Amino acid sequence: QVDVAAMVQLFGYVDVTDTGFIVAVLSIAFNPFFWNVVARWEHKTRALSQVFGSPHAACYCLGTVILLLNCVRSHCFTEAMKSQPKLEGWDYHWTYYSGLAISAVGTLFVISSFLALGFTGTFLGDYFGILMEEKVTSFPFSVLDNPMYWGSTAVYLGWSLMHASPAGLLLTAVVAISYTIAVLYEG
Numbered sequence: 001q002v003d004v005a006a007m008v009q010l011f012g013y014v015d016v017t018d019t020g021f022i023v024a025v026l027s028i029a030f031n032p033f034f035w036n037v038v039a040r041w042e043h044k045t046r047a048l049s050q051v052f053g054s055p056h057a058a059c060y061c062l063g064t065v066i067l068l069l070n071c072v073r074s075h076c077f078t079e080a081m082k083s084q085p086k087l088e089g090w091d092y093h094w095t096y097y098s099g100l101a102i103s104a105v106g107t108l109f110v111i112s113s114f115l116a117l118g119f120t121g122t123f124l125g126d127y128f129g130i131l132m133e134e135k136v137t138s139f140p141f142s143v144l145d146n147p148m149y150w151g152s153t154a155v156y157l158g159w160s161l162m163h164a165s166p167a168g169l170l171l172t173a174v175v176a177i178s179y180t181i182a183v184l185y186e187g
Contacts, residue, residue, distance in 0.1 A: 013084065013085050013087055013166040013167070014084060014166050014167045014170050015084060015167075016170075018080070018083060018084065020076070020079050020080040020083045021080045021083075021084065021167060021171075023076050023080070024073075024076040024077050024079070024080035024081075024171055024174075025171065025174050027069075027072055027073040027076040027077075028073055028076075028077070028171065028174045028175050028178055029174065029178050030069070030073075031066070031069050031070065031073055031178070032178050032179065032181070032182035032185075034066075034069065035062070035066050035124060036182060036185055036186065038062060039062070039124040039127035040127065042058065042062075042124075042127050042128060043127040043128075046129075048061070048062065048128070049128060049129075055125075055128035055129050055130055056120065056128075056130065058128055059119075059120050059123060059124065059125050059128045059130055060119065060120075060123075062123060062124065063119055063120075063122070063123030063124075066123055077156060077159075077168070077171055078159070080167055080168075080171060081159075081160065081163055081165040081167050081168040081171065082163075083167075084165065084166070084167035085166075086163065086164040086165060087164050087165070087166050088164070090161070090164035091164040095161050095162075095164060096161070096162050096164075098158075098161055099157070099158040099159065099160065099161030099162035099163075100158060100162060101158070102154050102155075102157055102158035102161065103154065103155050103157075103158030103159060103162070104158070105151075105154055105158075106150075106151040106152065106153070106154025106155035106156075106157070106158060107151065107155055108140075108151070109140045109144065109147040109148065109150065109151025109154065110147075110148055110151040110152055110155065112139055112140045112147070113140055113141070113147045113148040113151065114148070116136045116138055116139070116140070116141065117132075117136060118132075121136070122148065145183075146179070146183055149179040149182070149183065150179070152175070152179070153172065153175050153176050153179060156168070156171065156172040156175050157169070157172045160172050
């Protein structure tokens with residue numbers, strides 16, 4: 001049996017009607033939707049490759065846009081978190097350092113994924129016809145499927161704990177749901 005009283009109390013700290021919170025949810029959901037739609041459109045039409053003169057240039061352009069959108073998403077996440085109340089019972093050193101450790105592990109997964117895949121492998125190069133010679137099975141892919149997605153989710157979870165933020169925890173759940181949908185769509 002699940003005790004929902006704790007969840008109800010936790011979400012009593014979150015104003016889901018706050019404009020900043022809504023913008024954060026929309027930016028979280030938009031990113032994987034955007035890159036999957038654009039990548040599939042490129043795969044079917046090769047329109048970006050034609051506009052940019054090569055698949056590599058087009059992939060680098062899309063990757064840059066994705067990075068910028070991720071910066072916007074992180075900014076919106078942070079601003080929404082800062083505008084909502086903290087959970088005072090969590091505002092302790094142990095919570096902060098637990099969050100820091102979770103963020104560090106998430107960052108390790110994100111960076112090691114990028115290093116294993118390279119820029120075009122990370123940013124949908126296969127949709128541009130830029131294929132890797134073989135499937136990457138080294139760390140972190142030897143430990144976890146989709147380590148960049150789950151590493152990113154861990155970074156947001158850690159960030160939320162570091163700030164004792166119930167709103168951050170709810171937004172982290174939105175990140176996890178968005179990535180779960182993206183994985184289903186990409187698979």
